[in-house]
Amino acid sequence: MAVSKTYLDIPGTFVFDAEHSRLGYPLNMFCMSLSKEENRSAFTEDCKSYMNRFEMTEAQKQSIRDRNWNMMLEQGGNIYYMLKLAGADGTPYEQVYAAMSGDEPSDYRSMMIGGGRLPEGNLYKSDWAKK
Amino acid sequence: MAVSKTYLDIPGTFVFDAEHSRLGYPLNMFCMSLSKEENRSAFTEDCKSYMNRFEMTEAQKQSIRDRNWNMMLEQGGNIYYMLKLAGADGTPYEQVYAAMSGDEPSDYRSMMIGGGRLPEGNLYKSDWAKK
Amino acid sequence: MMSHVPLLGLAVDHAKKEEEYFKPVFNAFDVSKKWIEDINPDAIILVYNDHASAFSLDLIPTFAIGCAAEFMPADEGFGRREVPIVPGYPELAWHIAQSTILDEFDITIVNKMDVDHGLTVPLSLMFGEPDEWPIPIIPLAVNVIQYPPPTGNRCLNLGKSIKRAVGSFPENKRVVIFGTGGMSHQLQGRRTGLINQEFDTNYLDKFGSAPEELAKIPHEDYLRLAGSEGIELVMWLVARGAMNERVREIHRHYHVPISNTAIGHLILENEI
Amino acid sequence: MMSHVPLLGLAVDHAKKEEEYFKPVFNAFDVSKKWIEDINPDAIILVYNDHASAFSLDLIPTFAIGCAAEFMPADEGFGRREVPIVPGYPELAWHIAQSTILDEFDITIVNKMDVDHGLTVPLSLMFGEPDEWPIPIIPLAVNVIQYPPPTGNRCLNLGKSIKRAVGSFPENKRVVIFGTGGMSHQLQGRRTGLINQEFDTNYLDKFGSAPEELAKIPHEDYLRLAGSEGIELVMWLVARGAMNERVREIHRHYHVPISNTAIGHLILENEI
Ligand SMILES: [Fe+3]
Numbered sequence: 124m125a126v127s128k129t130y131l132d133i134p135g136t137f138v139f140d141a142e143h144s145r146l147g148y149p150l151n152m153f154c155m156s157l158s159k160e161e162n163r164s165a166f167t168e169d170c171k172s173y174m175n176r177f178e179m180t181e182a183q184k185q186s187i188r189d190r191n192w193n194m195m196l197e198q199g200g201n202i203y204y205m206l207k208l209a210g211a212d213g214t215p216y217e218q219v220y221a222a223m224s225g226d227e228p229s230d231y232r233s234m235m236i237g238g239g240r241l242p243e244g245n246l247y248k249s250d251w252a253k254k
Numbered sequence: 255m256a257v258s259k260t261y262l263d264i265p266g267t268f269v270f271d272a273e274h275s276r277l278g279y280p281l282n283m284f285c286m287s288l289s290k291e292e293n294r295s296a297f298t299e300d301c302k303s304y305m306n307r308f309e310m311t312e313a314q315k316q317s318i319r320d321r322n323w324n325m326m327l328e329q330g331g332n333i334y335y336m337l338k339l340a341g342a343d344g345t346p347y348e349q350v351y352a353a354m355s356g357d358e359p360s361d362y363r364s365m366m367i368g369g370g371r372l373p374e375g376n377l378y379k380s381d382w383a384k385k
Numbered sequence: 386m387m388s389h390v391p392l393l394g395l396a397v398d399h400a401k402k403e404e405e406y407f408k409p410v411f412n413a414f415d416v417s418k419k420w421i422e423d424i425n426p427d428a429i430i431l432v433y434n435d436h437a438s439a440f441s442l443d444l445i446p447t448f449a450i451g452c453a454a455e456f457m458p459a460d461e462g463f464g465r466r467e468v469p470i471v472p473g474y475p476e477l478a479w480h481i482a483q484s485t486i487l488d489e490f491d492i493t494i495v496n497k498m499d500v501d502h503g504l505t506v507p508l509s510l511m512f513g514e515p516d517e518w519p520i521p522i523i524p525l526a527v528n529v530i531q532y533p534p535p536t537g538n539r540c541l542n543l544g545k546s547i548k549r550a551v552g553s554f555p556e557n558k559r560v561v562i563f564g565t566g567g568m569s570h571q572l573q574g575r576r577t578g579l580i581n582q583e584f585d586t587n588y589l590d591k592f593g594s595a596p597e598e599l600a601k602i603p604h605e606d607y608l609r610l611a612g613s614e615g616i617e618l619v620m621w622l623v624a625r626g627a628m629n630e631r632v633r634e635i636h637r638h639y640h641v642p643i644s645n646t647a648i649g650h651l652i653l654e655n656e657i
Numbered sequence: 658m659m660s661h662v663p664l665l666g667l668a669v670d671h672a673k674k675e676e677e678y679f680k681p682v683f684n685a686f687d688v689s690k691k692w693i694e695d696i697n698p699d700a701i702i703l704v705y706n707d708h709a710s711a712f713s714l715d716l717i718p719t720f721a722i723g724c725a726a727e728f729m730p731a732d733e734g735f736g737r738r739e740v741p742i743v744p745g746y747p748e749l750a751w752h753i754a755q756s757t758i759l760d761e762f763d764i765t766i767v768n769k770m771d772v773d774h775g776l777t778v779p780l781s782l783m784f785g786e787p788d789e790w791p792i793p794i795i796p797l798a799v800n801v802i803q804y805p806p807p808t809g810n811r812c813l814n815l816g817k818s819i820k821r822a823v824g825s826f827p828e829n830k831r832v833v834i835f836g837t838g839g840m841s842h843q844l845q846g847r848r849t850g851l852i853n854q855e856f857d858t859n860y861l862d863k864f865g866s867a868p869e870e871l872a873k874i875p876h877e878d879y880l881r882l883a884g885s886e887g888i889e890l891v892m893w894l895v896a897r898g899a900m901n902e903r904v905r906e907i908h909r910h911y912h913v914p915i916s917n918t919a920i921g922h923l924i925l926e927n928e929i
């Protein structure tokens with residue numbers, strides 16, 4: 124079966140497909156490692172040498188240093204893995220979501236309580252291009 | 255789909271099905287552990303306490319102590335796992351096969367070189383009951 | 386034949402009971418708690434997804450069935466969740482594994498596995514905080530993180546195969562199956578926070594009466610319309626497939642939001 | 658479309674090259690070595706089974722595809738086998754994984770895996786002792802140790818799905834697929850040493866011309882007639898399914914015994 128990638132025109136979304144998974148493998152395995160207390164300590168003590176245990180690109184390491192969640196996604200990050208980094212930092216997930224969306228945390232929370240982001244105008248990249 | 259067990263009337267054969275696998279789990283995981291050098295040393299130094307790391311039944315431990323291959327099979331052993339014990343002992347596989355068959359190693363080897371055990375008379379337990 | 390295969394579609398992940406915010410949802414579970422107490426099943430098949438706890442990118446089973454006698458709550462980075470060890474049901478789980486493989490489903494058999502909040506949160510919602518879980522659990526993990534997950538159609542058909550397996554188990558058992566995950570949500574990227582109430586309502590409406598129609602929804606539609614994590618809904622279809630063609634709705638609840646997610650919750654029973 | 662999907666059915670396990678005893682078999686591979694050198698494929702899909710090296714009773718995937726960039730030879734208790742690291746082919750392997758899952762095969766995706774003699778011995782037979790393996794390998798591990806393995810029919814159909822996947826790969830590649838394991842043998846119990854030459858001959862005869870017929874052989878017949886380990890032959894059917902309906906036989910060799918096993922060896926090419 125041919126693998127079509129028509130999902131690529133969904134705006135503001137990274138589908139964790141083969142390309143993403145291959146690209147993000149070291150970044151995600153780094154994040155996952157933080158589930159273990161000993162690894163969290165090692166990361167906190169010397170983040171540079173801890174990160175070097177994983178064969179990450181410079182861009183991946185930069186995205187982690189900056190806690191730039193969208194950049195992590197671009198570099199193949201998967202949100203379920205990335206949330207382990209947030210967990211290790213003690214950052215509430217909502218803060219991560221707001222950061223990715225580009226909104227102020229309070230605005231983001233209001234949007235969610237108001238029923239979330241509407242599908243209208245958010246289904247195709249062309250919808251966003253119009254904005 | 256119903257799981258029929260009509261294979262139970264094959265003579266001299268243990269099918270490694272769910273029942274066998276559940277029964278043999280600790281024995282097989284014990285055998286597998288011997289792939290590692292450190293475990294082989296620990297086993298050689300103090301076989302009793304090494305075996306106690308695995309939750310084996312007394313019969314399973316007995317079958318191992320006696321290197322009674324057919325008894326291991328009865329106790330849920332799987333041949334691919336058991337061969338790791340043979341490997342750790344340095345016992346040639348052919349010797350294990352001969353032991354299970356009940357033949358002298360030289361007779362067993364002759365049988366194999368002569369084309370192996372024939373299917374005739376070896377397909378049903380009832381064939382063997384006649385002998 | 387088994388007398389009963391009810392289904393419970395659960396859709397809460399990552400919930401924290403202590404928070405006031407979640408009260409309306411927990412209240413909605415009062416009906417469900419009462420229901421399962423009355424049913425008092427012999428086993429629960431729990432269809433869920435692992436969140437990089439038992440599995441990782443190193444090994445991604447499409448379907449994995451837990452056949453062990455017990456499963457430890459996973460350490461997800463904060464120590465093991467303080468809930469009871471999850472009791473398994475090896476006889477039935479192995480029977481399902483053997484039966485579905487002979488039925489040409491390529492299931493991964495798992496004899497040692499920690500289970501994360503994806504499995505234990507639904508249990509907490511249904512049973513509160515007991516000293517022991519009252520009913521044996523068969524974990525059925527579905528890959529919904531790595532694209533592509535199994536198709537909706539494949540999930541529905543796996544459910545049908547599970548139904549045949551439970552039906553051919555030598556003992557007559559009352560089995561409940563939980564489908565978890567979903568409903569619409571997106572946890573990532575600039576579009577995070579997407580909720581599609583129309584999609585969800587349609588899903589809930591057709592889930593009992595027209596699951597074959599839902600099974601045709603292509604992955605792309607879930608991703609686009611229900612958010613990138615909304616694709617978890619395929620797990621519900623495993624549970625639906627395990628039920629009779631005709632079912633009746635016992636309870637329904639839908640709420641937006643829990644954190645970033647639309648939560649839906651549905652109890653169905655077989656029409657006999 | 659790919660131009661060519663030849664198949665190579667290999668059936669040697671556990672062979673030790675240095676022993677005089679094996680000479681006739683290694684000689685039979687001279688034809689095959691020449692053949693693959695001439696074909697010079699872009700990739701080999703190697704259908705094999707793991708022998709409690711990468712997997713154990715803790716986790717038993719029915720089908721697992723190796724998508725990594727390389728695979729280390731496993732330490733099977735004597736240190737790692739002294740053969741080159743096995744180079745993978747991530748682009749094509751991932752494409753096959755995605756494609757077969759969307760085609761409703763429930764494959765386990767593996768990104769880190771050691772490969773044991775089940776994979777490296779066939780390579781040694783085909784390529785001798787090079788400093789590097791000359792062609793990238795996609796390992797496809799099939800469970801044949803825990804009963805039940807996938808049915809023969811399922812294996813044949815997976816092969817067909819792999820054929821479609823390779824055919825839809827954006828680049829036109831020459832791919833060879835090795836089916837390994839078998840033929841008749843029994844390694845355990847009082848019946849150990851069973852060999853069924855009639856069964857094997859029939860299998861070799863029909864493999865090219867009537868694989869659908871072989872795909873109907875129930876597990877019980879393999880176990881009874883071809884010995885408990887003869888059931889490994891289902892792995893050949895994956896390779897057969899990946900070929901055209903019409904094939905021509907390039908090379909055949911059958912020999913009894915290697916150790917405890919009847920070894921068969923068949924090269925087929927697609928009729929265009
Ligand atoms: Fe989730």
Ligand SMILES: [Fe+3]
Nearest residue numbers: 670838839889
């Ligand atoms: Fe073998």
